[in-house]
Amino acid sequence: MSEVAVSHGAARMRRLSLWTLPVVLALGLFLQSYENAWEWWRSRELFAREVPASAAASLGGAEWKLTGLRRVAERSDGRAVMLLDMEAVVRDPEAFALLPCRLVLEAPDGRRWSPQFLTPSEVNRLPERRGLTIPTCTQALASKPAAGATLRIGEGFVLPAGTAGEVRPVLSLPAERPRYLRFQVPG
């Protein structure tokens, strides 16, 4: 077989096929993993937008504003209880209703605390909260508000007393990941 002369055209064809193979393989890999890669990209928090104190920033179909981050109690075992208050003005109800909401407190070293359910006794210590039920972020998103609605959102956190002064709220929504917001705390 090897001695049989190959015509010029056939040799060119074979070379071409050989060179197309890597391209086809890469294309196949891309088609196979495209969805996974996209999902990974949309689940990451990669690009933070710093929001100056008492300014509003738009994310996921709403204007978000930090209205308060206060330490409301300190437990005897060195835990601080913090309450976070946000305000959201809905612009695009469809994008806004995409769950879940990821609203956490972040320390400068990268540690993050997720919201916790707080006992009413800890929350109701604040006079302006007495008798009020303020929805959490996920509850607010799930309530499917109309465009133009202004929502008050409250979350509770339990974290070490030492870090309570240096944490900053971080908000990321599925509609706009990998972009997310990091709020500057006034004062």
Added chain:
Amino acid sequence: MIVSWLAGLRQAVSSKLTIGIGGLLALAITSGQSLLEALEPPTLPVLAAGASLDAGRWRIALHEASLTTQSRPDGPPAPDGTQFLALDLDIVNRSSETDNTFARIFIVDPSIDALQPNPIFWLMRDKAILSALQPGLRERVRVIWRLAPGAKVPERLRLVVNGETFKPRDNLFAAPGWFNRKPIAAASLPVAAAEMRP
């Protein structure tokens, strides 16, 4: 020329023969299988009350079935006079994992209309709802069905016990697991009348 033509013919004949024989063999095996399934004895081995049975994933012993007015092992009688059917049994988890699939161990066959579905399994050691069986530890369990109000109370409870077999590597993930659940024994227990408790 002739030689190569002959060789080609030989190859063609042999490949056709292989295909034909293979097809016939496959046909014979599948018909044999269905024949065997049709011939399988419809009667299952009888499991006597109190006797212990190895069912692969579990070892069980059925004790007694009785009518009761209590919805839980240590509770007071139901206020509205509802009746319950209680079945006492021992279960040993023979697998190597903590397990909560005990609801699959047996089925009531023929089914009894008076029994409401999804009975509750109680761990008699705690008089609490059974949530998991640890490997190798025998537990006394009481299964309690709620009886439909006004329903005719069954006289006998026939149970078909299921067995499962262990596969060190399953076909999909090559992970170990328990498969091929099938009836391996049947037991028929008399239902004792409700005890009168003060």
Added chain:
Amino acid sequence: MSGVFAKLGAPLIAALLLAGMQRFTPGYAEITGPIPLKGDLGETLTGRGFTVRADKVLLAEKLRFKAYGREVERDTGGVFALVIARLDAQPVSTTVSGAIWRSAQGARFVASPRFQGAPRLLGTDRLEPGLPQRGVFIFEVPREAVAGATLLVAASRWPRLDTQAEIALPATLGTPASLLDLNELAYE
């Protein structure tokens, strides 16, 4: 000779090779399984989402505790194995709910669900970074499963491509206490 080899030997070798590959290539469940992190009693192990340190193993035939204002006593057909440990979330809030007692024979005992409401039970509450929990994992095992066991700790019972701490426990443990009160254990 070479003709015979080509006819019989090559398919035989191919069959052997395939059988070997089928038998010995790790399965999907193994490839995507837990990532082990081995350690000993008293050693702090840092995993992807948490740190764990097991300090002490206790055995008991009966356990007593107060739950929801009621005194509860639990007995067993085997023995209760308690591991006093410390868990911390690192770097984000997380729940470590996959604690398993793996016996020397290979049986896996998930932490007993019979202790709901018991004090300082690990694996039930969420962990917050910087707020370590010291408490106890409680297992219910047959007596022959006590010696030479391993404590497995992970975020879930079946971690996939995630840390699973494997803490070697002592080869021999003393005789079980007849009764331990979980409210009076020394956790610190």
